[in-house]
Amino acid sequence: MTEHPAQLRTEISDSWDRCATTGVSIDLPAAPVTLDDGALRQRRGTHPLRGVRPLVEDVLGQAVRDCGAVLALGDADGHLLWVSGASVALRRAERIGFVAGGNWNERVAGTNAPGTALRLDTPVLVRGREHYVDAVRAWSCAATPIHDPVTASVLGVLDVTGGRQVAVPQTLAMVRAAARMAEAELARLAPARGPGDRAAEFGMDIGGRAAPGRDGHAPDGSTLNGLALNRLGPDGLDTDALRLDALGRTEALLSRATGRSVRLGQRHSEILVVLATHPGGLTGTELADLVYPHPVSPATVRAEVNRLRALLGPEVLESRPYRLRAPLGGDWCTVRSLLTVGDVDGAVRAYRGRLLPRSTSPAVEALADDLEWSLRTAVLDSGRVELMAAWTRTAAGGDDLEMWTAQLHRLPAGSPRRPLAAGQVARLDRELGATTPIRRR
Structure with a gap:
């Protein structure tokens, strides 16, 4: 070997x-x-x-x-x-x-x-x-x-x-x-499908519904959750019954349509995010690889999922494979959907911070990186100073040399924000150097 x-x-x-x-x-x-x-x-x-x-x-x-x-x-x-x-x-x-x-x-x-x-x-x-x-x-x-x-x-x-x-x-x-x-x-x-078919993961208009507005809702009032549009799922379950808010939170908040909500632990938060992005389901091995940063036994995965099933109910979370029986709405999905339809303003407003910022899950970290990079790229490409300023106020954007530099170049000479931008550029030049990552144009 x-x-x-x-x-x-x-x-x-x-x-x-x-x-x-x-x-x-x-x-x-x-x-x-x-x-x-x-x-x-x-x-x-x-x-x-x-x-x-x-x-x-x-x-x-x-x-x-x-x-x-x-x-x-x-x-x-x-x-x-x-x-x-x-x-x-x-x-x-x-x-x-x-x-x-x-x-x-x-x-x-x-x-x-x-x-x-x-x-x-x-x-x-x-x-x-x-x-x-x-x-x-x-x-x-x-x-x-x-x-x-x-x-x-x-x-x-x-x-x-x-x-x-x-x-x-x-x-x-x-x-x-x-x-x-x-x-x-x-x-x-994709060609239009009947109402019984699953809508696209990215909330696109596969079933003939209108595109979402700035609040993540379509004109007819249906919620765009990034996994499916408002409809009845398997066995008549209401697909809008559950929503997971995980942006900027170390522990996600799970809410039901009844108004009840519960704060989940970090591992259960990670499992739900991963299952929400794999609607076809995952084996125990696949779920372990995506959620845990190190090898774990199948028994560990089963125990965590069983505890989560006890919280959600067997009608929501099933096994063999592990999957959600109805799509789960998420705040990160809303940001992604708004970016998809070009609403950068709405996406910036909806972005409350990195997805589960303390997560050690490989899949969650990749999803968080993807969303953060997509939003950052959209803000830079917009050329709009107010969006760049909003980005530099986030945890990810405070030390973003390229964003501060782009903002400085677009601020008029008399703007009161120029001294702040110039100062941040000078600081980051000293600390980081002038090298910036590859980015699309």
């Missing part, structure tokens, strides 16, 4: 073990190109992601080219269908088989962001020497799966691959945000 380099992260170490078990050669010169031109054209022409590729290019394309990297969209089997980016980077990527038609499934190409993200169904950042195959270790990559917003099945993967500048958490957050936008666009493009 190939020897692990020192201090590999658990998800990377586990991937190396899988690669060794399946016989991937560490000396593989390049990933194989398994789709010829004809097969590639056919797969591109029928793949659902073809409809969102222009959006992905618009969101990430220029930023990727500016940093000398490569952008890829692949299918659920790990085949790269579209690859674009800086010309020099594209020529280098050809040498390792990172081209349209190349197969980057983990079982074929070893540990890599697109392949491992598909294997784990979670966002993955792979830095340099964390790659299993020697030929790929000059690269770093960040990837996340893209899901069907109706069935929650994996459609494919979005990846950014480049040099050291890619190997930062901000890149993965940016990729996740672009993937969520792609899923929202897939929901918008």
Whole structure:
């Protein structure tokens, strides 16, 4: 078995073990190109992601080219269908088989962001020497799966691959945000469904309802909770009966339509957030991997879920798989829905802080990063000083050099806010330096 380099992260170490078990050669010169031109054209022409590729290019394309990297969209089997980016980077990527038609499934190409993200169904950042195959270790990559917003099945993967500048958490957050936008666009493009079908996770108008207003309600009064519109769920349960407020709270507040509310412990808060974002349900192992920062026994998961079921009732939370029998509304879903329809003002007002800020759950932390980055990007792109000022008053924005700088550049010469902005820019320049993360334009 190939020897692990020192201090590999658990998800990377586990991937190396899988690669060794399946016989991937560490000396593989390049990933194989398994789709010829004809097969590639056919797969591109029928793949659902073809409809969102222009959006992905618009969101990430220029930023990727500016940093000398490569952008890829692949299918659920790990085949790269579209690859674009800086010309020099594209020529280098050809040498390792990172081209349209190349197969980057983990079982074929070893540990890599697109392949491992598909294997784990979670966002993955792979830095340099964390790659299993020697030929790929000059690269770093960040990837996340893209899901069907109706069935929650994996459609494919979005990846950014480049040099050291890619190997930062901000890149993965940016990729996740672009993937969520792609899923929202897939929901918008989906054909209308009957009232018995599940609405899209992102609150889009799949069932023919109107888009939400600034308060998160559609014009007809139905609540847009980010998972489904107001309707009867399985067995006649009212889908608006439960709401979870978790932004800026270390322990979420669960409210019922009757007006009763209860404050949940941190672990129960994390479990509910994770289940709300996986409407198809999760096995005990999957739930443990998403909620706990370290390995736990199945008995631990069962005990926590049983306690939570006793609080909610068996008609709300079921097992085999663990899932909510009715969609759960959440304040973080409202922010995401408002961003989806372009209401940045409403999203800023609704954002009360980071999602479960003390959470140690990998899934919750990723969701919190995604939401925070999406909102920050929308505020920057708006060019509006009042929204930038609101962002710098949040816990995440107080030390945001790029936001303070953008605000300073847009404030008129006589504005009373200029001295504050100039002072914050000077302070952060001293403390942090002038380097800012990659961001889309």
